[in-house]
Structures are given as structure tokens and as C-alpha cells.
Amino acid sequence: MIKIAILGFGVVGSGTAEVLTENQKIIEERLGCEYSIKYILDLRDFPESPFADLVVRDFNVILNDPEVTVVAEMMGGSHPAYDFSKACLEAGKNVVTSNKEVVSNFGVELCEIARKNGVRYLFEASVGGGIPVIRPMLNDLASNKITKICGILNGTTNYILTKMRDEGASFADALGEAQRLGYAEANPSADVDGIDAARKIVILAALASGKLISPKSIHTEGISSISLLDTKVAEALGCSIKLIGQAHVSADGLCALVSPCMVPKHNPLSRIDDVFNGILIDANMVGEVMFYGPGAGKLPTASAVVADIIDVIAHMDSELKTINWEEAVPADLTDFDSFSCARVFIASEALSFADDVTVVKTAQLDEAFAYLTAPLTEAQANDISQTNKNSIISVFRAL
């Protein structure tokens, strides 16, 4: 009998207990062995919960119980989640997690500790909620070089942007609704400022390159300054505004960023709405593949956590190793000023551009002029913004 401990009985932790219990029979049939949840670590009491008897407050009860071989960490935040995960791995327990903050900041170290102790550290639920993406990248795309990842990686902001576009809702109202539905992080800044998406894109970039970039070191913009004028301009240019995480892997190095982007209607990411996430991956043998599904929420995220628990149990007696990442150093990164993509300039008056700038589409609204250009580097786009600083209202990257 495999004994499992759950760390954190919030939205995803309680969902994980629910999935493990509700689908116990079919999971055990597939695994050919039985399991039970032995402990749930939380500081709160849950007298109404069917799992109330399993709740413990002292982490050492779990750490010191040799019967517990699988620990699912869903506490959120770096501490004590990182410390508890590290202690469990050092004690020879497998750890699975939905905690992208811990994976993106401490993934190199935790994977190394897992390897040294002959156990596994898995984190399918850390990116894309319920969408299978990490295991497919590691397994099904293993014969490819991955050159580009581009995706909607945060369900909360996608929900907010969809409500603003389709219902003309204010940013604050849409955020409040996302929080009520349990999509948003406890601190909404992680979602709306792009921090959560930055953590996720560096995890995906590391799967592609083997190098983990610190999420704090990548260019990150959020959605809190997007106005209803911006959404009207997007519509006039045949685009939707989406918060996009992108990573580019080339012989020159790695580049990753998060920013709102104008996504043309012909790009499938433009049609991914509400809390759904979508991730496009360019790989040198298969071409472009897309992963799509619910990017946040209790049971979808728990579904991915339990997938890792099943993977751990199924391979408990094998030599299967956890992944091998290195910390990215400055030499692994490309110069961000030379990052190039299409741009949209929104201005209060007509703009004129230098000869080396190609305008591919324009739109004129009552209150603004908008220009979609062919790819420009960051340095070129910044020059245009600076030259026209008295009339520019906003500037977007575009896909």
C-alpha cells in the first residue's frame, strides 16, 4: 500500500484529495497497486471535510514517517514549500508539486537533490493547470530540438482580458470575479503583473534548453494598464490582446519574456478565451504543435498533480531519473535589445515612420490612430516611442 501525504489543503490540495478518492478504483486498477492518503498538512482545521481526520499541523510527522513515500506539495509560495520539498527529497521521498514559484526558482537544486537520493521531483501541474504539457515535452517531443514556445500561460489574466473585450467589464470587476472563481493567486499581483506567467515560461524554456533562467531576470509586463481603448484598437486591427509568454531558443542563446501582445485572428492563440491556456511549440522535426485546455482551477490542476503521483508510483521500482537542468548564466541569454517582433503603436495623432519601418495595417478610431508594423527590434521600437513620446498612448508587441 503506497502512502501519500498532501502539503497544503487549499484549492489544489483539496482537489487532489478529491481526485485521488473519487477515481481511486480506476487509478488503482491502472497501477496494479493500492494507495491511501495518510496525512494532510495544514495549519487550519477542516471539521466539515471528509478528510478532517487526516489533517496534521506538524510537518515532522510526515517527514519522519517512513511509510510516506509520495508527497504532493500544493502550499504555494516559496517558504516553507521549498524547505519542506527539499527535506522530503533528502529523506528519500518522491515529491510532486503544482508550485511554479518553487520550481522556477529552485528547480535546479531540487531536481539535483532528487537525483542524488534516487527519487523524483515532478511538476506537471506547475504550467498550464490541467493541460498535459511538461511530460509531453519531455517524452513525446524528445526527438526534437524545441526552438520556440509561445503561449497563454495564465488563466486569470486571460479570463480578465476576455471579460474586458467581450463585456466591456472594468479590470477591477473582472479580477474580482476571477478571484471568486478560485482562479487567481492569493496575491493578484502574481497574475496581473505577469509574474506567474514569467515563472511558467522559464520552466518551459528550461525543458527546451536544459537551462533554467531566473524568472526575475526576464522582461515581464502585466495587464493592469490595458484600457478599453486598447481593446477597441485590437478589434479594429483584427487582433485580440493576450498576455503572452514566449521563449526563443537558438544557437545565439535563450530569450524569454512576458508581455501583453496583439494576437491576429488567424493565430489560434487569439481564440483561446476565459480561463483556458494554450501553448504553441515549434520543434524542428514535428513542426508546430499546440497544447490547449483549462489553465487553472481546482480539479483540472489536481488532475495534473495526480498524473504525477501515478507516474511516481508506476515507476517506483525503476531507475527513471528526474530531469537534469543547469542554472542559465548571462552567456546563455541573448541581448534583449535585439529581440524582434511586430509592433502596434497607438497614438493620439497621425505618426510618420522612417523608411526602414514597414507599416502593414492601420486603423483610425475617433480617439486614436493605430499602426501595426513589420518586426522591429526592442531598440527600434523604443526609439519610435521616444521620438513620438508626446502622442504615443500605448505600444504593444504583436505575434
Ligand code: HSE
Ligand atoms: N493563478 C494561476 C492562473 C493559477 O490563473 O493561471 C494556475 O497556475
